[in-house]
Amino acid sequence: MSKKKLYCVILLVCLLCCACGKKEGYNALSYQVTENDTLFICDAEQWGNSRQTKLSNWVTDFKCIQLENSDTALVKGWKVYITDNYIGVLDEQAFKLFNHQGKFLCNIGRTGQGPGEYKVLYGATLNEKFDKICLAPFYGKSLLEYNFRGEFLQSIDVSVIVKGQVRYQPDGSLLLTHLQFANSPTFQYLHVDTTGIKTYINDDSKLVSSIDEEGNFIGFNNEIWAGNNTSEFTYHIFETDTLY
Structure with a gap:
């Protein structure tokens, strides 16, 4: 497994x-x-x-890993990404990389507005074979790629990303999906091949409402979740059904 x-x-x-x-x-x-x-x-x-x-x-191998608790390694655990040799931990404003012994290795990017910096994160994907980590924003126009030493590689410009979820394919290409609002549809899927060519795909069946019955904007209350626990890029969209 x-x-x-x-x-x-x-x-x-x-x-x-x-x-x-x-x-x-x-x-x-x-x-x-x-x-x-x-x-x-x-x-x-x-x-x-x-x-x-x-x-x-059910399980052939299991271990508990205590992550390093130094000041530089502290992170609020929100989403965890596991590869054969690394553990990536993401919260909204940080992405930290650990090895399987729990040792903190480096920060991947940092908050800010300059090259390789981000404001708020939402999704990530790691590919050891190609030495790449891609981070997707909560809201923005670009995906950010780094290597496993935390060095910024490139920005992949996209028309708009709303709560992006990303996944590296076996050939090193990227898949992106995100929330697509019914009142301002953009695209549902984006494929970026290894040469940088982008293919946008629409899917009206996945549109979510960004406005409630009273005309208030509620779009960001919806969530899109990709567990990365199947061989396919599967995900779920959770529409708002709770009063806040």
């Missing part, structure tokens, strides 16, 4: 141990994503029952 899937699997195991049974006639409840990648899910209707399962049935 790849390390990218580890956190998702652990969460599912906890849910299974606490609450899930199995339907009559099913060995397991599952959803087939691709031929070689399966996500296991639980049926909420079965939460009244429980059954025991061994962690070893």
Whole structure:
């Protein structure tokens, strides 16, 4: 099992141990994503029952990593990105890189308005093979690329990015998706190949409302979440359904 899937699997195991049974006639409840990648899910209707399962049935390798707690390494854990040798931790205003022993390696970029700087972050992706890290803003016009030593490589200009989520493909190209508002549609997906050629793709089925019934702007209350725990670039959009 790849390390990218580890956190998702652990969460599912906890849910299974606490609450899930199995339907009559099913060995397991599952959803087939691709031929070689399966996500296991639980049926909420079965939460009244429980059954025991061994962690070893789900996970072949597990370890707890204590991240360095020096002043320069402190970060509010919001989103975590794991590769074979690195752990990237993102909060809205910082991206810090650690190794698998928890040692702090470097900051990736910094807050500001100059080259290689950002205001507020929302998504990230790491590619060890090509020595690249890409950061996506909460709102902005550019993706930012760095190497694993924290050195700024380039800015990839885009018309607009709203809560961007990014993913490196095996060939080193980039995929971007973000919130696309119905009242001002832009694009839903962007592919940037290794030569810098950009391909924009629209998908009206993913448009979200940015205005409520009273005409107030609520667009940024919506969230787009990519767990990066499948072989495909899967994501979910959560529309606002709560009063603040």
